[in-house]
Amino acid sequence: MRPAKNVEKLIRNIDIDTNAKTDKAVLDDVLKAFENSKSKKSAKLEPNIWRTIMKSRITKLATVAAVLLIVAATVTVLDHLAKPAYAIEQTIEAMKNIVTIHFFARDWQNRRLEAWIKVNPQTGENDCHYLNEPELGQISISTPEITYFYHTNENMVRIVEGQALRSDIRFGRYIEDILDRVIEPEHGEIQIIKEHDPNTGEEVVVLWAESPNYEMEAFIDPKTKLPVRINFAKALPGQIIKSVDEIYYNEPLPEGLFDFKIPEDAQVIREQPLLSVIDDPNYGISAEGLTKDEARIKIIKEFWHHVINKDFESAHMLLPVADVEKIKSVIGALSGAIELVSVGEPFEKPNITFGILTPVRVRFSDGKILELYQITHFRRIDGKLSCVLAGEGQKSKRIE
Amino acid sequence: MIEDKLLIWKFKRGSNDALCRIYEKYKDNLLKLATALLNETTAAEDVVQDVFVSFARSADNLRLGGNLKSYLATCVANRARNWNHARRHQETTDPNEAESSVSNSKRPEQWIIYNERLKLLNDAISQLPYQQREAVSLHAQGGMKFKAIAKLQDVSINTVQSRYRYGLDKLRSILDSEAEL
Numbered sequence: 001m002r003p004a005k006n007v008e009k010l011i012r013n014i015d016i017d018t019n020a021k022t023d024k025a026v027l028d029d030v031l032k033a034f035e036n037s038k039s040k041k042s043a044k045l046e047p048n049i050w051r052t053i054m055k056s057r058i059t060k061l062a063t064v065a066a067v068l069l070i071v072a073a074t075v076t077v078l079d080h081l082a083k084p085a086y087a088i089e090q091t092i093e094a095m096k097n098i099v100t101i102h103f104f105a106r107d108w109q110n111r112r113l114e115a116w117i118k119v120n121p122q123t124g125e126n127d128c129h130y131l132n133e134p135e136l137g138q139i140s141i142s143t144p145e146i147t148y149f150y151h152t153n154e155n156m157v158r159i160v161e162g163q164a165l166r167s168d169i170r171f172g173r174y175i176e177d178i179l180d181r182v183i184e185p186e187h188g189e190i191q192i193i194k195e196h197d198p199n200t201g202e203e204v205v206v207l208w209a210e211s212p213n214y215e216m217e218a219f220i221d222p223k224t225k226l227p228v229r230i231n232f233a234k235a236l237p238g239q240i241i242k243s244v245d246e247i248y249y250n251e252p253l254p255e256g257l258f259d260f261k262i263p264e265d266a267q268v269i270r271e272q273p274l275l276s277v278i279d280d281p282n283y284g285i286s287a288e289g290l291t292k293d294e295a296r297i298k299i300i301k302e303f304w305h306h307v308i309n310k311d312f313e314s315a316h317m318l319l320p321v322a323d324v325e326k327i328k329s330v331i332g333a334l335s336g337a338i339e340l341v342s343v344g345e346p347f348e349k350p351n352i353t354f355g356i357l358t359p360v361r362v363r364f365s366d367g368k369i370l371e372l373y374q375i376t377h378f379r380r381i382d383g384k385l386s387c388v389l390a391g392e393g394q395k396s397k398r399i400e
Numbered sequence: 401m402i403e404d405k406l407l408i409w410k411f412k413r414g415s416n417d418a419l420c421r422i423y424e425k426y427k428d429n430l431l432k433l434a435t436a437l438l439n440e441t442t443a444a445e446d447v448v449q450d451v452f453v454s455f456a457r458s459a460d461n462l463r464l465g466g467n468l469k470s471y472l473a474t475c476v477a478n479r480a481r482n483w484n485h486a487r488r489h490q491e492t493t494d495p496n497e498a499e500s501s502v503s504n505s506k507r508p509e510q511w512i513i514y515n516e517r518l519k520l521l522n523d524a525i526s527q528l529p530y531q532q533r534e535a536v537s538l539h540a541q542g543g544m545k546f547k548a549i550a551k552l553q554d555v556s557i558n559t560v561q562s563r564y565r566y567g568l569d570k571l572r573s574i575l576d577s578e579a580e581l
Contacts, residue, residue, distance in 0.1 A: 011436075011541055014517055014518055014521055018427070019512075026452065027420065029449065030419065030449075030453055030455075031419065031420070033453045035416075037460070102409075
């Protein structure tokens with residue numbers, strides 16, 4: 001190394017120690033200055049009694065009884081100052097111009113998460129995802145080509161070919177898809193309420209959508225017509241998000257956001273993509289000597305037998321697309337499955353090409369019965385027929 | 401750099417967590433930079449504290465052209481210049497004036513815990529002409545590009561690179577001679 005480089009290295013690498021007590025005192029001072037600047041900003045907002053009145057859901061219902069309509073109808077609400085009316089179609093239309101979504105949310109354990117979504121403006125599909133769950137210690141980056149799951153606490157990277165982070169609901173068409181695919185088929189209801197956002201003091205439209213298995217409250221900016229916050233009381237199966245606290249649209253994507261660099265010392269695990277996993281002979285059961293119908297019923301019965309007995313390892317061997325932790329947290333946590341009530345007749349769905357769906361009714365410890373639609377995938381490996389479960393093909397519903 | 405962009409983004413939207421992270425991430429480096437530029441512990445601590453307080457107040461108006469590290473280093477360099485200017489002025493006029501250009505904030509105890517190596521290095525850096533000291537400290541410690549330093553010093557990039565080279569050479573000879581003693 002050249003002498004000059006030695007000096008450079010010395011300057012760069014020399015350590016400095018600081019007094020922890022003073023560190024904290026200075027930081028407190030800095031935060032105080034920050035809070036003061038924030039309070040000056042928010043002091044400009046006038047308090048509004050409207051929000052206080054509207055806080056109670058019962059009051060909300062009473063206040064908006066006149067605008068209670070089902071989803072198929074055009075829903076509008078007139079402003080008391082006779083501003084232009086709001087209609088859901090405006091939000092659906094405005095969302096078609098979204099190319100990026102950046103949001104901060106909380107999961108059902110109240111842990112913070114942050115996500116960036118790159119949206120295909122033509123289709124509304126989620127092209128790329130960036131999901132940071134700091135309290136869980138996981139960063140997930142998913143593109144059509146590759147998906148990385150970086151477990152920061154373990155310094156481990158799982159790599160899956162293709163887009164492993166997916167959502168049945170298109171983020172770029174969120175309201176449209178929820179209304180078309182969830183609320184309308186279940187004969188749900190929507191309401192529109194006007195109020196003032198308690199965080200910003202600004203006027204917002206609240207879109208409240210409810211069906212037997214889903215309940216959402218979306219705050220719509222009356223200027224942009226776009227949702228700025230969303231709360232969920234009941235969510236879709238597998239949905240990790242309980243509330244979306246801040247949403248920002250069409251922000252420029254940070255450079256290299258979806259180009260994940262594997263840390264040099266990280267453990268790297270390459271996992272099989274979905275279609276490889278479900279064709280892995282180590283998973284599933286043999287269908288030799290059985291009809292497809294018998295094999296389908298057998299694997300579903302075996303799967304639920306394992307889940308009811310909390311043998312999640314064995315359940316995972318039949319449903320390899322969900323790892324043991326996922327089965328534990330999603331299926332095992334459904335207040336405890338206690339009985340497989342029935343296995344229904346199979347049917348096909350045009351968009352699911354790799355398996356057939358079976359309606360399965362399961363009773364839980366609280367007495368409720370849920371109907372799930374499990375996919376059975378048949379494969380012939382080395383001339384031998386076998387099958388495996390490949391997830392759920394459509395939204396589950398509560399029967400009683 | 402992505403982390404910084406996200407931190408700035410969150411900070412501008414009022415996140416205390418983001419501000420804490422920025423503080424934790426850069427305070428040590430800025431303190432090193434300030435002590436190198438000022439070679440006076442209390443003044444360096446005041447300058448860095450002032451930079452963070454002022455940064456915290458700037459969330460609404462902050463427009464970052466370059467990277468965050470470089471931005472904060474420039475803030476420290478500007479305040480260090482003001483402090484040096486006030487000190488020089490004080491030496492010729494009012495002895496109380498230098499104090500007025502830096503923070504009035506009170507800290508419970510001394511912030512920097514000096515070690516021998518740091519003291520030795522800062523003593524050596526303090527023997528450089530100020531422009532060379534600034535070029536060396538901002539590039540090697542502050543991570544600033546020569547182009548940004550050239551803008552700050554209002555000279556050409558070549559001049560900054562020369563100042564940096566001369567500064568390093570001189571620093572090496574000072575450190576070598578001290579090692580021989």
